[in-house]
Amino acid sequence: MSLSASIPQRNQIAVPSGMSDRWFAILLIVPAMAVILVFALAPLIYALDVSFRYADLTLGGMGEYVGLDNYRSVLADAAFWASAWVTVKFTLGAVILEMVLGIAIAFLIHGATKGKGIIRSLMVLPLATSAAVTGLFWRYLYDTQFGLINYFLGLLHLPEPNWLGDYTIALWSVVIFDVWQWTPFVALIALAGLQALPREPFEAAELDGASTFRVLRTLTFPMLAPVLFLVLVLRTIDCVRLYDAVAVLTRGGPGTVTESMTFYLYRTGLKLFRMDYASTMAIFFLYAMLVASLFALRPLLTQFSTRASEG
């Protein structure tokens, strides 16, 4: 028996006798659904319930139902909207920079003739450590008195900013940290996408004498788009959830200049113990993320379903 013939046989799973394919499929996804139910849906339903109550944990826990009071309070809360704006600014800044730099780095590595493996390995390093740990290093790097960044800027007779203390630049200092940590992720995925592209269209374009710009515009980027789009969605979702970098680098300060939505949510829930208010914000947050994800993922899902139906 040939190997190619044996593989499908080994991967085939026998459906128990007397059970339809439909029920067998349901049986297979039950464990995963149970996990989602316990760890995602149940807390979500509980949070929804809390959002309609008065719930100060330090003052007796769950209180009476208050209707939409918490929702009205959140909508009228300037601090909530300020934190939403901080999140938007951070997400836009970080994602744009990471995508541009990541793609550029991917092209550079793709075109390199030597040392690709070493560079790829080095690029994994920032991703391999948690933001809580690397954030501590960066806090020291940013330090105005003892930090290496200002030391080198001083040697070059350049201005030495107060990276985390100056309210006009503190958020961008967090962005820089995030860009340092996550640009390699974008670059690695983009590089994998580049390496997986078929050669034939590019060879044909070369024979036709197409310019580099035209090749990029009409072949490379369109073919790379699904991969880049997926990275864009992943990075956006991750940036919107910004917490650890803020917690380690600035604690939301100076004042509330770097207070993201999740950090404000944490402060409300776990410092003020207003679980009602925190749950309401979490519901808003979830709703915004769901809507954004649906819009963002629609093209991808359409593409996948088209491919599936073609297959």
Added chain:
Amino acid sequence: MKTRLKRTLLTAALLTSAMPTAFAQECADADRVPITWSTIAGFYTDAMANLVSGFEAKNCVKVNVVNIDNSQLYNKQVIEMVGETGAYDVVTLETSEKAEYAENGFILPMTDYFKDKKEQLDDVAPTLAALTTQYKGDVWGLPYYTYTAGYIYRADLFDDPTEQEAFKAKYGYDLAVPTTWAQHRDIAEFFTRKKGENLKGQPLEKDFYGVGLMAGPFPEIQDEMSGVLWSQGGDWLTDDGKVPVDAVEKAMNDYLELMKFAPPAALTVTYDGVMNQMKDGQIAQTYSFFLDQWPNAVQTEQTVPGAKMGVAEAPEKKAYIGGFLLAVSAASAHPKEAMDFVAYIGGHDAQMEFAKAGGTSTLMSVLSDPQFATEESRPKTGHFTTLLKIFDSMQGFRSNLFLTPFGAKIYNTMQIPLQSAAAGQINAREAAEQLAATVEKICGGPCPIGK
């Protein structure tokens, strides 16, 4: 007769020598009552481990110490208290947290426990005891460590004739330890110098600043401001439970005035950052600063050539005052053993050991012990005499911040508008108004004051 005496002596000797073994046999590890103490990571952790061993040697108890980062201690403890998990038998509280824990039934009153231990209770510095242990007529634990603030400065700069002469010429009075905040500001301004200018007749190799401030995103900014606000006759909360906007604005403006003379890093640091600045020879003095940092500050004498450190009461004799209170969780499965532990750690013997290790005791008998006033002991306990003066000066002092059940939440939030102002994002008036609005929101109206 002789033989009987010999036998008795021999038996006594054997008994004495065998006592620890006998206790160990009596109290096998499996028999030990387990209690858990949640405390602040890094605050004399080694010294605490020794004290815990001392307690375990005398009691059939096993103490598990859970070290938690200071910024997370409050929320971790509250979660366990609300859930009544009993995960922590003994908890560590900041002064502003006591009323919340007591009012919400998170901790047990120890009034009855101390009924026959009045001497021990009376040994706690009375000013401190009133602020940290008492609430609505009950005793809620013992403070084992005080972070009461004062004034730490570079005495060598103050003693330098060149500096004295220049100061008198500029301000018209003698350079000395400030007794008013206006003098403190003058000194801060006077010593703020650029690289290349002279300090004690020598050119500076880097910028030098008049004062170190803790204006980073931490609660310490309000600790610094507290002394000033209190010395101006104000408080964070009036008796009606509202923030006195005008008083806070004034204190904030004074603080902003000082920011001009602080290193740029002031906006990112807390007490350890200020100590690093001191030891790096960057600052001349502190503001209203935790005196428990004296053993740290005095190291400047080794790191900065010619430096001599001094410690004194804060100007106007008012400063942030308080201590870490040890209290017993209401959900503790072993409250008796937990209370014994609190009494032990806050007791004379343990506090003596703590002081020898560099800890800042809360007991009068320890703070006034002559062995801690010697020159040899100065690097660790040179601030004890000053602490006694502060406790004396602040006798009878009360702050409504420590008497409202919302104190902890207010304490954990008030840094935000204050730091916004320190960073220049908003002005002092806006900071005071934001603080008032935030506090009103936290308390759901005027804050209740429990006296």
